[in-house]
Amino acid sequence: MAPPDEMARTAGATLHIDITAKTFTRHDGEAVPVLRDIRFDIGSRERVVLTGPSGCGKTTLLNLIAGLDRDFDGAVTLPEHRGDGLPLSYVFQDPCLLPWRTVRENIRLALPEPAQSGERITWLLEKMDLASAADSYPQTLSTGMSRRVALARGFVVDAPLLLMDEPFSSIDERTAVRLRKLLLSQLESTPCTVLFVTHNLREALFLGDRLLILSGRPATLAADLPLASGAGKQGRTPAEVERLHTEIIGKFPEILS
């Protein structure tokens, strides 16, 4: 028999999304439909990237999945998780670190029971190249470092599902390339199901096994494309990214360009 942890990870480890409608109420009281008829499943340890024009509702969708916004029609079924663990982890667009806590404390506080996790935090700090900054406060860090702390916090809880909302936006491309590689290497040592939101199609194609495109007002699922052969442990090569980029832009010129 598999150990209980492993069972929880494999049995029913699918994320089901079935959103009929999500509406925001504007200040003048008028209802604005944001999302409509979005249905998809994500299998265990699948790496799904979600893209679409900015302001189309990508973050709204992630917040519905994360349970931050429960005011919608439809249902979200999360993968099963260990009784004492978190059902999901979230790397936000803004790093969302507590400025009055050190790097180590920020990571530690994400854990439901932080007491026995000292070694895991130290290991993650080293993997993310943050060991020397462990006792620094977030305001003293560079943007790239803050993103790495947010990434480490996303991984420390070891949740079966990881939501990421443009975690590498608004940083320079060289740092972003490094962070993407760091993400892939971390996913190799702590595999989980990933839903990664980005407006950067090349980033999506570098990382993803499957591409979802959201578009329209209200937004619907414009496409659900399996990306041939998967991105693998290293990510796709620049040549492959460019080939897929041309192909997909050709298919959806009005949405993505």
Next chain:
Amino acid sequence: MAVKKKRAPVTAIVSIASLIALWWLGSLLAGPDSLPPPARVVGIIMDEAVNGDLFFHTGVTLWRVVASFTISMIAGITIGFLMGGFRKINEIFDPWLLFFLNLPALVIIILAYIWMGLTEIAAITAVAINKIPNVVVTIREGARTMDRGLQQMASVFHFGWWKKLRHVIVPELAPYIAAATRSGVALIWKIVLVVELLGRSNGVGFQLHLHFQLFDIASIMAWGLTFIIIMQIVELTLIQPFETWVNRWRK
């Protein structure tokens, strides 16, 4: 920083010394009966310290300051947090807040004494009611500017109420709590003196009342000076270290 720390006391000492010099000059011009010289006022403070009155009356006043400060901070922070965090609560209670903000301190004190008698509870309640609206306004401002992202982060990582209070809400409100503390202490001890003057038979306010009736200017100045010194000690040993600690994570 090192340069600043060395310079600040020198400037402060010169500044205080020139104030005392001005006072002394003033007493030469106006005559010692209208404006008693510094030495005489300090002499009275010494006498009161020796016979024990100084410690008894300032102690009683300090206890009233601490009691009403504690009550008004706890009530003010709670109400301010709720009003800043929930729009409906703010809409309902905003007119109440305006009412209490504009209610003169003297009216509250007189009514408290009429309704509750000339008691300790009436005195402390009156001071607290005077201060609560100011704390509410400050904390409400802080609660309004709280970062939604941090709230979402706390929610995703399943922070319980205590963990959220300790690591998110209180540190975020800390600068506002510090501001309310500073202005609170300054306001409260002045109101406490009025409350004592009107209806208590001990404390610095009572002493001031007594010497007012005797037209004893030197003693009035002695008691005033004593309290300024005590509040300055409170500022240096409690409020400033607290503010430094609250802001330790800032660059």
